[in-house]
Amino acid sequence: MNINTDKTSYTPDSPDILVSGHGITVSFADRTGKRTTVLDGLDFDIYKGEILGLAGESGSGKSTLAKTILGMVKCDSGELYVGADKPQMIFQDPYSSLNPAKKISWIMQEPLRLGTDLDKNTRKQKVSEMLSSVGLSDEIGDHKPNELSGGQRQRVCIGTALMRNPELLIADEPVSALDVTVQAQVLELMKDLHRKHGFTMLFISHDLRTMYNFCDRIMILQKGKIVESGKPDEVYRNPQAEYTKLLLESAGITVSK
Amino acid sequence: MVQLPVLILQVNNMLLEVKDLTIEFHDHDRPETVVENVSFSLDKGEILGLVGESGSGKSMTAMAIAGLLPRKKMKKSGEIIFEEKNLLTLPRHDLRELQGDEIAVIFQEPMTALNPTMRIGRQVEEALLLHRDMTAQDRKNRAIKYLKAVELDDAERIYESYPHELSGGQRQRVMIASAMINRPKILIADEPTTALDVTVQAQIIDLLQRTNKKLGVAILFISHDLSLISRITHNVIVMQNGHIVEKGNTDEIFAAPKNDYTKKLIAAIPKVELK
């Protein structure tokens, strides 16, 4: 699937690549018509099955990149290849990402209702399997979102996103709104599910500590440009960009020798 | 009159003492206890961390000390002793005297803690206007001095600006300047960096630490971020469901936590062990 590029079809050279961007540039116009460049000629690849961490501060363009991959934002220029059908997303705020008027079971059935011909009983069966694989009990399905805790809600969001086995999952700061101990549990769950289902994940975060253990590869974004990328261990041990050094230092991560 | 031995005064560094603080909400059918039998003390010049997750009662405790809890629909018992006065029973007027003078507060959201329709200078001076008898020019000089002290370049311009013209980090610096302008003895910082970017967060923490050293203000630092707490506080109190589960020297607690919940919290900090 090629999305909104101004050039003709673009296929990456390696079959291992799921998402590939070439010179992705995105800008937004403000009220006065002045355009601000949010993504400035990004080149990147996301490999099948990996967890790619995308780190950056507010205004770095990390959420915009996610929306671009999902087709919610159009590029000004550049070529984008997305090899995954119906990529799914987990949002930062579990309090606004679940429909408050619906029961959990209804919400989790929705992807199946829309994308499959399964009958009601099969759908319910699938929901109950998914609930147990995200570590929730069956009866959660009868509750409405406002009766659940933040951690439970985020588990529901993860389960809903995985209902149709997407190849690509984008997680935008999925734990930063949660309590610390809950954060650890939800991350653990995501890692487990990733191992089990083998989907590719783009993990967006500002927390370099979390990313260290969670991601296979990280990419650091500053003001719409990728300033550094590589395996966490290498990047953390031997940061090349000044900005990376600053980020690591701010997070209290130093190479102890 | 017997003179108090000087020795005792030196040993007694205690600035604030909280004894058996219990806070109950009475705005629902059933009363809800949010803080129960909390006791601790804050010494002069100390940075004391108050850690816990949502619902632990950490913010309620801090707000009680700051005198910012509503008087209606809640029951407070115990004592909060500051300069031989019990802040819980202090008349409203006397409490106002302390607020912003001896005890200052900075909040999590620098976006909403400043009045959007008022110039920065006016807001920084507010505490001086209320508590000090100074001329307008003196107030302005002092405000600019403090804006400079929180490392805002171009303090004169910022003095004339409105909050929306500043970044989140700048706003939090302004908050610190306006909190420190009366040289309070206690600064209560309620998640002061949670809403900020990591790099800005580090700068603000750095600034708070230096303010503590330079001016000797005691800081009650409330946060859910343990890695932050471990880096800046001298002593720490861990709260869970309205109770203190562990308190003591920060380094000791982080090295050898005794309580299970503390252990769990510390284990939840993502480890970065560079191989």
Add this chain to the structure above:
Amino acid sequence: MLNSIRKTFRKYNNFFFNFGMIITLVFFVLAVVGCFYTPYNTTEMNVALKNSAPALAHIFGCDNYGRDIFSRVMEGIRNTFFISFFTVLIGSLMGILIGAVSGYYGGRLDEILMRINDVMFAFPSVLLALVIISLFGSGTMVVTLALGIAFIPSFARIVRSEYKKQASLDYVQSAKLMGAKDIRVIFVHILPNILPVLVSSVMIGFNNAVLAEAGLSYLGIGVQPPEASLGRMLSEAQSYLFSSPWYALFPGLAIVFMVLGFSMLAEGISSAK
């Protein structure tokens, strides 16, 4: 099923709701019964009973033609009730449609729809209804349609602002990512979330419709005689205000209590939760 009804009632168990519900139910029963039965024929005149005071046989008394006021009030309530009901139905359905599209899509479409809305909103609804009636002639159908159209803008505006608010929430993005079409997002995902706001504005709209209908009838362009209508009864009673005050009193009270009942219901619903 029974359980969920009981749950709903417990949720709304407050003074305003209960009181409003009782009043509204009484009026509803009167309106429905009024369709099939009134104690006396509403158009039968009896010279002997001209302007007679309330008595056991005629508990609200009789009017200047000797017609039973209680029966006429019943018929008036029936007319007002159903005209208001359909007025609000037309106004709210169209309002939801326009408001939802406008608020959900935003952009230029929103601009255009809302400017049209503003133009309509600038006219008092009664005035707008008057224009429509003068174009198409009076009569129950035309009055209902006219008032219904006049009520669209206020509903559209409320619904639009709610949709705008909801459309920015993540659950809407999430529904789109699942592959839900816009129609489904608008009516299945978002609509249930604006129901609480919608319900109380429908209640308030109903009140306004009752008053607007009474106003139009008072001016003589609503329900046409000899059919009874509360507004027209009030206007006729004006001449007898001192000699037979009951003629004005009972239709007036009927309007007041009908409005009161709905206001209290609206208050009860919005203060629940």
